[in-house]
Amino acid sequence: MSIQIFGLSVSRGVAIGRAVRLGAGRLEVEHAFVTEADVPGELLRLRVARDEISAEITALRDDLPPDAPAELGALLEVHQMLLHDQVLIEAVKVWVRERHYNAEWALASQLDVLTQQFDEMDDPYLRERKMDLEQVVDRLVRRVRAGREVPPGAAPAPVDPVAAVQGAEPGEELILVAHDIGPADMMHFRRSVFRGFVTDVGGKTSHTAIVARSMDIPAVVGATEASALIRSDDLLVIDGDAGVVIVDPSPIVLEEYRYRQQHSRLDRDRLLRLRGTAAQTLDGVDISLHANIELPGDAATALAAGAAGIGLFRSEFLFMQRAGSLPGEEEQFQAYRSVCEAMGERPVTIRTIDIGADKPLERGSTDSRADRGLNPAMGLRAIRWSLAEPTMFLTQLRALLRASAHGRLRILVPMLMHVREALQVRQYLTQAQNELRAAGIPFDEAVPLGIMVEVPAAAIALDVLLPHADFVSIGTNDLIQYTLAVDRADEQVSDLYDPWHPAVLHLLQRTIALTHRAGKTASICGELAGDPQLTDLLLAMGLRQFSMHPSRLLPIKQQILRADCGKLEQALPDILSSSDPQATAQSLWRGATPLH
Incomplete structure (x- = not known):
């Protein structure tokens, strides 16, 4: 169902793309596209990281002393189950294969999807397992990242985020959704794959707004609860002129905004003629x-x-x-x-x-x-x-x-x-x-x-x-x-x-x-x-x-x-x-x- 979220217009124009949520307790990962040729390497890093962590957990469980608390062994079993959970691993592979996300980004994206599902569970015990999932994914991300630092030949070559974005095959544009984005984060995202920003907080001259304008991409800030209402991979339209975010727009609305987006590009092309004036x-x-x-x-x-x-x-x-x-x-x-x-x-x-x-x-x-x-x-x-x-x-x-x-x-x-x-x-x-x-x-x-x-x-x-x-x-x-x-x-x-x-x-x-x-x-x-x-x-x-x-x-x-x-x-x-x-x-x- 399509919904509208209202905020402040801080950077004009129209952006259309898939949502990438950045939670308050997010994992710090590189957001980089990989080429089709790099997909097998990303999947290999993911598999190697999972197998290594699995072996470590098995070794820890086998070496537990007889007087160790029973809860400790049970916790290791839970982590081992989560590590091999097909809902997690197979979905991450889909992010890599179909979206061409690098492995760390794919892991963070799927974690976001699953944590929202945990938050909606009625059983308090199951809701608390979210922390275990976050710990497992955090270990996987760290291990995948470390896998990029091994000597050449021992594993696939590391992904250069800038080169990867420039060389990535065409795909849907992405929109970053967060509670807030600090100045340091904004500087990191200046050369990223994102084509729009949505934040829960912020004013017209907050630093997020200023940098969004400087990047000349549409943004809406002060859109209260946006990060709670929007799910990862939702299709979004940012109407930077009206300060509105449309979630899962209807085909008619989507077509209208695509037309406005094209018209905006033509206006920018006309302005370029003034450059030497x-x-x-x-x-x-x-x-x-x-x-x-x-x-x-x-x-x-x-x-x-x-x-x-x-x-x-x-x-x-x-x-x-x-x-x-x-x-x-x-x-x-x-x-x-x-x-x-x-x-x-x-x-x-x-x-x-x-x-x-x-x-x-x-x-x-x-x-x-x-x-x-x-x-x-x-x-x-x-x-x-x-x-x-x-x-x-x-x-x-x-x-x-x-x-x-x-x-x-x-x-x-x-x-x-x-x-x-x-x-x-x-x-x-x-x-x-x-x-x-x-x-x-x-x-x-x-x-x-x-x-x-x-x-x-x-x-x-x-x-x-x-x-x-x-x-x-x-x-x-x-x-x-x-x-x-x-x-x-x-x-x-x-x-x-x-x-x-x-x-x-x-x-x-x-x-x-x-x-x-x-x-x-x-x-x-x-x-x-x-x-x-x-x-x-x-x-x-x-x-x-x-x-x-x-x-x-x-x-x-x-x-x-x-x-x-x-x-x-x-x-x-x-x-x-x-x-x-x-x-x-x-x-x-x-x-x-x-x-x-």
Whole structure:
């Protein structure tokens, strides 16, 4: 029976595919397709792993001392039965043969199916056997994974996830369904086989939503109970425009969405024609469109999309998924240099590490205080964390300065709001410069240092901060969150997260105006920069530099090409003085045409 699950629209478009559930206590496995030629090797790994574990269980049972508890022997018998259970093993083989999943993924998928069946059992004893099943499958996954690490010739060659996905035979697209997906997980899935995301929790600017938009794939977050209602392998339709997930759609509905999916692809093809067009308004105002990136390799994507520079390189992603170890100076330098060299004469703005809030370091790092606070969003994060860790901060500053000799690098400081913080940053920057001079290492002596305006205090006190900054970048995601006291990742208050709120608009307009009056550049690197529904408003405020994910550059360029800054600016006073700015903007700029 077809059902609809409603959530928040965070990344537009249509995705159609089979569900892959990611439970809260999931097994950490590689999600990789294998080719038809690799199927026998995957099945062999599965059989070898099962036989080895079975032999170990038999040996343990035979070696039990006479006084061992009877329950222990019974437990081993249960594990042996589960290990050879045909419902488990044969179904896993089907996942491999028909879906071309690698063995670990096939095991995890079948475990998900069986655990749901256990949860629905009336008998408490049978329900508790779910834990035994999870233990058996976990051992199998670990053994299969270990089987990929044996010397060549002793077993089939390991699967390269990226190569496997690229070389896999065509099949149905897949949609990831989870309670939540953390930033580290999202980075892992960026190059995965998934073509859409559905989560129980999250808001429009939660990290899951941001990365889904950056991947330019449809996503719905805040779809409460989605992971409980959706089963593995259910056919799903994600309507990213309406924020709806349709489970097992009827043939008529499915055909309608396939048509919409094709129409969306045609629209994207038309946008590609704008790639070489200058971003200039109808009245001749030049606009600079920059790209936000997370990893050095993303620079190529930015260039392909026609970016005029990198407006935000989120350096913290170099520090994540490292099992507690931090990147050293040389590793950071190579990463920053590669981006500078890839961008040539185009400017590259690199933000110092912004750890904390929704991007904590993994437990076990050299200092995990950044994610220990009662309220991480307001605790030791961003520049506060860097200033509390001067050794780490100096290492990053030296790496950034060294890379500045290889391009037009600019350093951006996140969440700065006190003059004393600005002075401390300058002091550490001077120290890093002196250390490099003493070592005879070249760097840009005039490397620009900018501040991110992310909290209302910084926007209100900007006139006292500007003398200490060479440029300003507005982080609208946090600025809206802190101004409205709305957790941007909480779907329960997502309707209150409103970029059109008069307080937000006044802070944006004030920040842009004060920065320009000081003869410095202002840009926006938050999600607002990539939202075509707000482009006219930002142009009216005088914004001339936008930074967004590469996938948003062409839609924003299209909006800019249709705009007339002079006419837009004339309407700004009425919009800013309105109790309903969005409705006023609709009326003045687009007549009866809705913005949403």
